[in-house]
Amino acid sequence: MATKRVGNLPADYANNGFYGQDILSVNQFDKGKLDYIFRVAHEMRVLVERFGSADLLQGKILANLFYEPSTRTSSSFMASMLRLGGQVIPINNVQYSSVTKGESLPDTIRTLESYADVIVLRHPEVGAAATAARYAQKPLINAGDGVGEHPTQALLDLFTIVEDLGKVDTLKIAMVGDLKYGRTVHSLTKLLVNYDVEFVFVSPDILAMPDDVLEVVRERGHKFRVTQDVHEVIGDVDVLYVTRVQKERFSDMAQYDRVRDQYVVDEALMAKAKREMIVMHPLPRVNEISYAVDEDPRAAYFRQMRNGMYIRMALLAAVLGKA
Amino acid sequence: MATKRVGNLPADYANNGFYGQDILSVNQFDKGKLDYIFRVAHEMRVLVERFGSADLLQGKILANLFYEPSTRTSSSFMASMLRLGGQVIPINNVQYSSVTKGESLPDTIRTLESYADVIVLRHPEVGAAATAARYAQKPLINAGDGVGEHPTQALLDLFTIVEDLGKVDTLKIAMVGDLKYGRTVHSLTKLLVNYDVEFVFVSPDILAMPDDVLEVVRERGHKFRVTQDVHEVIGDVDVLYVTRVQKERFSDMAQYDRVRDQYVVDEALMAKAKREMIVMHPLPRVNEISYAVDEDPRAAYFRQMRNGMYIRMALLAAVLGKA
C-alpha cells in the first residue's frame, strides 16, 4: 500500500504513521501501533463517558459503503463518526443501485471520495478493500472483505482484553467453537502473537484451527494446546473467546447436534471458571452462550460492542490526522 | 416497566417523570403527563417556526430501528432528532441484515444502545417494544408494534386537537370508517377519556368499535353514540377523525364499494359541517378524503404530520432529560 499524502504533511510523520493511511489488515499493526491506537481508543472512551461526543472531526464526511448488509458494523462506524462531530453518507443498498449496474469498484470509490473525506468499505470479495485502496486518494478502512480481513474487529477484540484485564502479556487465551472458518479468531491470533500469551484452541476435529495460523503461532515461539473439551480448560483461562458453530459446516446433523451442545457456555460452565476472566464473542450469537450468562460481570461481549465504537473513533481520528 | 436511571438523577424526580423512561403505551399518560408533553411540544413548535432548529440534543444519537418500513414515521423521528441538534443512525433494512439472521431482539437492542443514547423501535409483533425496553438501559420509544400500540400517533392526534381548537373538554368527537381494526382510533379514544368529551362512532356494522374500547368509554362515564351515517352527525361535531376502510376487510366486494363511497369526505359533506371544526386523518389516505378538501382550512391532516414532529421532539427531549 502506497503512502498517501493528505494536506501538507507527509503521512509517515504524523499520528504514528496513521495520518492519511488505509486500514486494510491486522498485519499493518506492530506493537507500537497497537499501543498507540489503544491509547487513543481509551481516550475516546473517557471522552464519550464524560461528554458523550466531541467536535474533533467536525466538517468531515465518511462514506460508509456496504456491499453486503451488516447492521452491527455499519452502525458502529456511523456512531463513531457522529460522536466525533463528523457526518456520514450511508450507502447500504448497493445491490439495487448503479454501483452494481456494471460499474467497477474503482470508479465507485473514486466517485465517493470526490464527496467524502474517508471511506469505510464492506465487500463480499477477498481483496476488495486492497483494490479499492489502491485507487482511493482518501484513506480507506476495511470493514470486512469476505473471508479475508476484518481488522477493526480484531482490534476491538484485543482492546477489550486490554481494557478489561489491564494487560495482554502472561494471559492464557482459549478460543472455542469454529476455529476453521472463523475469520475473527484467525485475525485475533495474528495480533496476539505480538504479546507473551499462551493459546488454547478448543474445537471439534473438523473445525480445528488451520495450519497456516498455527504456523504463525509456532514461528513466534508461543505455547499452545489443542483440545476438544472446553470443560477441561475452563478453570485455567483468562479469556474464553467463543465463536458460533454454523450448521452449514456439517454434513452429519447428529454430529452437529453433539458439537453444538458441547460448546454452549452456560452458568454451569462459568461456575468452573476463574473469578477474574472474561467471556468474549464477536456476536451475533445464536445459542452458544446462554442468556443467563449475560448478567455475569465476566460476560464481556456487550462491552466488546462498545469498545468497537471507541476503536473505530480512534482509527477515524488517526487516519484523518486528528488523534 | 422498571424505572431506569440515567446519569445521577433518579428518573422520577426530573421532567415530570419522563427522564430516562421508555414511551411504550398511551396508558402511561395521565392528564398531568399529557399537559406537560403538550406544553413542551408547543414550545418546540414555536422554536421550529422561529429558529428552525436548536442544539438541545447536540452530541446525542438516536438509533432509529425499523423492522418494517414506514417512511412517514421514521422520517418524522429523524427530523425531530435533527431539529434538536442530535444525530440519527437509521436502520431501515433489517429484513436483509444480521439482525434477522437469527439474532434475538434483545441482543440487537443491547448492541445498538452501546452506540446510541435513545432507541426508537418499529416492529411488526405486538409486545416487541415492551420486550426490547426490558433489556434496554437507554430509553426506548415505541414507534408501533404491530396491531399493538403506537403511542406517539395518539399523542400527536390529541395534540392537534389541542393546538387547533384550543381545548379538549366539551368537544364532540366523531370517528369514522374502520373502527374495528384501526389502531389509531382505539389509542386516541383511550387518551380522550381523560377529558370531558362526547363520542360519535360512525362505521358499518362489520367495522364497529370493539367492545373493550367501548367499555373504557362507558367506565369513565362518557356519552357516546353509534351510527352508520356520517351525514346525520356531520353538522354537530367538532372533530371528524377519518380512517381508511381497507378492501381486505371485506369478503363481499359490493358491500365494500357501498361502504367506501358512503364514508368519503368531500366538499358536499364539508358544506354541512360547522365552521369551527377540524377533519383529521392519520394518513396515508387513499380516497376517503377528496383532494378538493385539502384547501379547506378545516382540513387538519397535514398539520397533524407537522405536529407529529413537535410531539416527537418533546418526547425525545423529555426522556433525555433536556425538556
Next chain:
Amino acid sequence: MATKRVGNLPADYANNGFYGQDILSVNQFDKGKLDYIFRVAHEMRVLVERFGSADLLQGKILANLFYEPSTRTSSSFMASMLRLGGQVIPINNVQYSSVTKGESLPDTIRTLESYADVIVLRHPEVGAAATAARYAQKPLINAGDGVGEHPTQALLDLFTIVEDLGKVDTLKIAMVGDLKYGRTVHSLTKLLVNYDVEFVFVSPDILAMPDDVLEVVRERGHKFRVTQDVHEVIGDVDVLYVTRVQKERFSDMAQYDRVRDQYVVDEALMAKAKREMIVMHPLPRVNEISYAVDEDPRAAYFRQMRNGMYIRMALLAAVLGKA
C-alpha cells in the same frame, strides 16, 4: 411554476430569483442565472478546498427522496447538504414503504415538507418533479424524472467546462455515443446554445441526435456537424463528451459490437487530441473510456463528480436564500 414565498421576501427579489424557487428544468436557466450559479459554485469549491465545510445551512433539513436508486446522485446531494452544515433525511427505499402503498406523490411531498426545508426528488416518471413542485410549499429540486429532465447534471457538466477551460464561448464541443437516448447530451446542448459554441455530434445513424434538439441548435444559429467517425474530429475539439452506448438499444448484436469498439476512447485516440481539451462522461462508464485514460490530465470525469457537489451546494444555498 408559481413563484413561492419563503419568509418575508418575495422570491424574485433575492438571490437572483432563486430564493424559494424549484429547480425543475434547464429551461429555467438563462445566461444570467447560469453565471450566478457558476460563481456561487466556484465559491463553494474554494470553501471546500480550504475549509472542508461551512455552517451556512445549519439547522436546515433536506428530504432526499429517491423513488429509484442512484447512489451517485443521492450521495452527491447528501454531501452537498452536509458540507454546508445542513442535515439530511435519506429516503431511498420507497419501493417497499408506505409511499408506494397507494399513497399519491402529492401527499408524500406534503408530508415530507412538514419535516424538511427543501426536497430533492428522483422519480422514474417524466413530469413527476413538476407535479410534486406544484404541491410543495418548500423548494423542490429535480434529481431526474425518468427520460425527462436532470437539470443538476447538465449544470455540473457545463460548470466543468467553465472551471477546466475557463470559458465556453468559441469552444468546439463534440458529443459521442448514444445521442438519441442520452438525456445528459440533450440537456447539456440546451444549455450550451446560450453560448457561442460549435457542435459536433458523433454517433451511429441509429443513435443520432433527435431532430427536436437539432432544431434548438439551428434556431439559435449555431454551427454543427454530424459524423459517425470520432477519429475524424478528435484533433479539433475542445470538449469530448462521451456517453454510454447501451446494448439494449440494438437488435443486431454484430452492429452493437462494431459500434461499441468504434467509440472507445483510449490512449491511441487521446494521442490525436489537442493538448488543451477535456474528456467528459456522466458516469457510470462500462468500457467506452479505457482505464489507461484516467491518468491523463485531460480526463475530466472524476472532476465532474466533484463539480456536481459544488453545483448542488450552490443550488441548495440559493433556493434556501443563503447563497
